[in-house]
Amino acid sequence: MFKIGVIGCGNMGEAIIRGLTKSKTVKSTDIIVSDIDPDKVELMVEKYNVAGTSSNRRVVENSEIIFLAVKPKDFLKTVEPIKDFFTEEKVVISVIAGISIQKIKEVIKSIVIRVMPNTPALIGEGAIAVSFEDIDPIKREEIFHLLKSLGSVVEVDESLMDTVTGLSGSGPAYVFMFIEGLIQGGIKGGLSYKQASELAVQTVLGAAKLVKETGEHPSVLRDKVSSPAGTTIYALHKLEEKGLKDAVISAVEEATKRSKKLSQ
Ligand SMILES: NC(=O)c1ccc[n+]([C@@H]2O[C@H](COP(=O)([O-])OP(=O)(O)OC[C@H]3O[C@@H](n4cnc5c(N)ncnc54)[C@H](OP(=O)(O)O)[C@@H]3O)[C@@H](O)[C@H]2O)c1
Structure with a gap:
C-alpha cells in the first residue's frame, strides 16, 4: 500500500510530487503516480524515484490519499470509470479548478478536500488555499502537513475559492x-x-x-x-x-x- 497517489503528472501534479519528495514529508517510495501519457509517468519515476503506472485504478486502489491533478474537462473521464475504488476511508485532494466538493461527492464516496495552489508550488513557495468537508481532526492536521510542503496554506470557506483563484x-x-x-x-x-x-x-x-x-x-x-x-x-x-x-x-x-x- 502506498501513502500517496497522484493522478495527472502535468504542471501541478509534478509540483505536488516534487514538493512532497523534496521536503521529505513523504518517502518517494510511498508515492505512486499515473498519467494518460506514459512518457510523463516515466519522467516522474526517473526524476523523483516514485512508483509509476499507466493505471489510475492501481493508484486509487493502492493509496490512502489521492491527489487529483487533471484538467477540469478531464475530471469525469478520469474518475467515473474507477469510481467504485474511491472507498469511504480514502482521502481525495482535488486541485481541479472550478469543481466543487459537492460535485466530486456526487461521483465518489471518499472524503474530499479542495485545494487551490499556484505555480510557485513548483519550488515549494506556493500560496495554497484549502477547503475541508467535515473531517477527523487528526486527518485534517495530516493534510495541512502534506500541503505545507508546497508552500503557505490558508483555510478558506469553499464559497471563496473563486476569489482565491482571482488573487493567488x-x-x-x-x-x-x-x-x-x-x-x-x-x-x-x-x-x-x-x-x-x-x-x-x-x-x-x-x-x-x-x-x-x-x-x-x-x-x-x-x-x-x-x-x-x-x-x-x-x-x-x-x-x-x-x-x-x-x-x-x-x-x-x-x-x-x-x-x-x-x-x-
Ligand atoms: N497550473 C496551475 O497554475 C494551476 C493552479 C491551480 C490549479 N490548477 C489545477 O490543476 C489541475 C491540473 O492543471 P495542470 O496545469 O497541471 O494541467 P496539465 O499540465 O495539463 O496536467 C494534467 C495532466 O493530466 C493528464 N491527464 C489527462 N487525462 C487524464 C486521465 N484520464 N488520467 C490520467 N492523467 C490524465 C494530462 O495528460 P494530457 O496532457 O495528455 O491530456 C496531463 O499530463 C487543473 O485542474 C487545474 O485547474 C492548476
Whole structure:
C-alpha cells in the first residue's frame, strides 16, 4: 500500500510530487503516480524515484490519499470509470479548478478536500488555499502537513475559492507583469537587462519577505520608505495617478468573475 497517489503528472501534479519528495514529508517510495501519457509517468519515476503506472485504478486502489491533478474537462473521464475504488476511508485532494466538493461527492464516496495552489508550488513557495468537508481532526492536521510542503496554506470557506483563484491562483502572472515593468524602467534608465532583472526580482522578493516577516501592513512599510520630498513619494504619486492599485483590484475581481463563470 502506498501513502500517496497522484493522478495527472502535468504542471501541478509534478509540483505536488516534487514538493512532497523534496521536503521529505513523504518517502518517494510511498508515492505512486499515473498519467494518460506514459512518457510523463516515466519522467516522474526517473526524476523523483516514485512508483509509476499507466493505471489510475492501481493508484486509487493502492493509496490512502489521492491527489487529483487533471484538467477540469478531464475530471469525469478520469474518475467515473474507477469510481467504485474511491472507498469511504480514502482521502481525495482535488486541485481541479472550478469543481466543487459537492460535485466530486456526487461521483465518489471518499472524503474530499479542495485545494487551490499556484505555480510557485513548483519550488515549494506556493500560496495554497484549502477547503475541508467535515473531517477527523487528526486527518485534517495530516493534510495541512502534506500541503505545507508546497508552500503557505490558508483555510478558506469553499464559497471563496473563486476569489482565491482571482488573487493567488492567477496572481503570479500579475507579479510577473510588475517585474517586467521594473526591468523595463531600469533598462530605460541605462541598466543592462541582467542588472535590471537581478535588481527587480530581488526587490519584489525582499519586499514580499519584509511584509511577511514583520507582519506590518504594506501601507505602513510604504510610508516608512517615503521620505518628505524624496524620490519614492514622487513615484507613488505617479502610480496613484496611473491607477496601479485600482488596476490590481479590478484584475482580481475580473479573474474571480471569470472563475465563477468557468465553474458553472
Ligand atoms: N497550473 C496551475 O497554475 C494551476 C493552479 C491551480 C490549479 N490548477 C489545477 O490543476 C489541475 C491540473 O492543471 P495542470 O496545469 O497541471 O494541467 P496539465 O499540465 O495539463 O496536467 C494534467 C495532466 O493530466 C493528464 N491527464 C489527462 N487525462 C487524464 C486521465 N484520464 N488520467 C490520467 N492523467 C490524465 C494530462 O495528460 P494530457 O496532457 O495528455 O491530456 C496531463 O499530463 C487543473 O485542474 C487545474 O485547474 C492548476
